[in-house]
Amino acid sequence: MTVLLPDSLDRACAQLADHPEAHVLAGGTDLMVEVNFGHRRPEAVLSLARVPELKGWGRDGDTLVLGAGVTYTELCDPAIAELAPALAQAARTVGSPQIRNAGTIGGNLGTGSPAGDTLPVLAALDATVELVSVTGRRTLPLAEYCIGPKRTARDATEIIASVSVPVARGPQEYLKVGPRNAMVISVAGLAAVADIEGRRVAVGLGSVGPVPLRAPEAEAWVVDRIDWSAGRLVDPADATEFGSLVAAAARPIDDHRATADYRRHCVSVLARRALTRMFAA
Ligand SMILES: Cc1cc2nc3c(=O)[nH]c(=O)nc-3n(C[C@H](O)[C@H](O)[C@H](O)COP(=O)(O)OP(=O)(O)OC[C@H]3O[C@@H](n4cnc5c(N)ncnc54)[C@H](O)[C@@H]3O)c2cc1C
Known part of the structure; x- marks a missing residue:
């Protein structure tokens, strides 16, 4: 198996363009389950572990921008929970501490399961999903991003960079x-x-x-x-x-x-x- 380990978002996009068959790997809490059960046999994996641009989060005016690599444990941090309480509540319900330490919001979006716990919150918040590839960036409303059970509008050469939501304006x-x-x-x-x-x-x-x-x-x-x-x-x-x-x-x-x-x-x-x-x- 080819394992690609880019150390920047630009390099990740370039490597994915060269290897569109590669499976993107974030925390692995969905992907590795599929591999372990033999449902997937990826010939190539592109790990996001060393891509710093995906890991942070920040506030831009009234918008909370969460890098795709933000974990559930991080979503529960009071600094984020104050700005997006429902997202923190959803994150707290996910898996176990180990899963919350490894699993990411980008992975929940990448899988696009109807049961993904962050997705109803993102729907209620009219979230937008930022997708990046060698050809540029595009931003999709969640309603256009999720197109069916475990089917999303993401192209195979795109990386989910971030998801944006308005900061809380009420309970x-x-x-x-x-x-x-x-x-x-x-x-x-x-x-x-x-x-x-x-x-x-x-x-x-x-x-x-x-x-x-x-x-x-x-x-x-x-x-x-x-x-x-x-x-x-x-x-x-x-x-x-x-x-x-x-x-x-x-x-x-x-x-x-x-x-x-x-x-x-x-x-x-x-x-x-x-x-x-x-x-x-
Ligand atoms: C024991 C267990 C319990 C769980 N409990 C819950 C639960 O309670 N609620 C819940 O919602 N989920 C749960 N999950 C599922 C899983 O933890 C989540 O869906 C998690 O968000 C996946 O994130 P990840 O970073 O591990 O993704 P990965 O497994 O690395 O990737 C998942 C998918 O997204 C793609 N992907 C990941 N990041 C990106 C990116 N930046 N750009 C493009 N594609 C990307 C991958 O290619 C893959 O197709 C559980 C899983 C396990 C094993």
């Missing part, structure tokens, strides 16, 4: 249902983020559709049910109707992990719970 929640509390692929995941000044609530759904979904009808409906200056629900009972409307936006399937009906039920409970936590009396 945020990420909640997930699985058969146990840790080391679990989500049966349903839900992110809810509020923009207090803009008077908006956005919802992202995971594991209940081929790609991360939004719930536009519920998002529009809830705006007038919130007392924005007090930061609470006008009538706490509205959280139940919100849950039903969010569940109506889900497009789940029956599979070995759960039935579609159970997933829809989970979404309604998660949405009710998230809204109640964000706008508690």
Whole structure:
């Protein structure tokens, strides 16, 4: 197997252009599982371990820019958690400490699984994904980046460089249902983020559709049910109707992990719970 070890983003792009068959390797927590199970036999691997440009994060005005190599452990750091609380909450639910130390946000985007825990958060935050290759850079909204289950708009010669989200403008929640509390692929995941000044609530759904979904009808409906200056629900009972409307936006399937009906039920409970936590009396 050819192992490519570039030490800069430019060199990584050049080597990937020369070896488009190479598999990009970040933390390896998805890729190496596939190799170990014999589902993939890469002839070439391009490791991002020595590419410094992907590892950092920073704030640019009201935007948080996360390098693709930022790990889940780093996402849980209070400095990032303050700017993107739901992303930190999602990161805290991922795998085990070992997986959180190795796994990256770029790898979650690279795999593009409907169950990826950061993806509903990125959907709710209208995140943009930056892709780089020898031919240049392009930025895609998450909704255009995720095109199907484990299918993304990334070209084989592109490297995910970063993902950008607005810094928190109100309360945020990420909640997930699985058969146990840790080391679990989500049966349903839900992110809810509020923009207090803009008077908006956005919802992202995971594991209940081929790609991360939004719930536009519920998002529009809830705006007038919130007392924005007090930061609470006008009538706490509205959280139940919100849950039903969010569940109506889900497009789940029956599979070995759960039935579609159970997933829809989970979404309604998660949405009710998230809204109640964000706008508690
Ligand atoms: C025990 C275990 C538990 C897990 N639990 C969870 C969980 O709770 N929630 C969850 O969402 N996931 C979970 N995962 C899956 C995995 O940890 C995540 O998807 C993680 O984000 C993958 O990141 P990575 O850096 O390890 O990616 P890698 O395995 O290195 O790569 C994953 C894919 O992305 C591509 N890729 C990676 N980085 C880039 C880049 N910068 N540019 C282009 N392509 C890139 C790779 O080519 C590959 O196709 C778990 C995995 C294991 C083994």
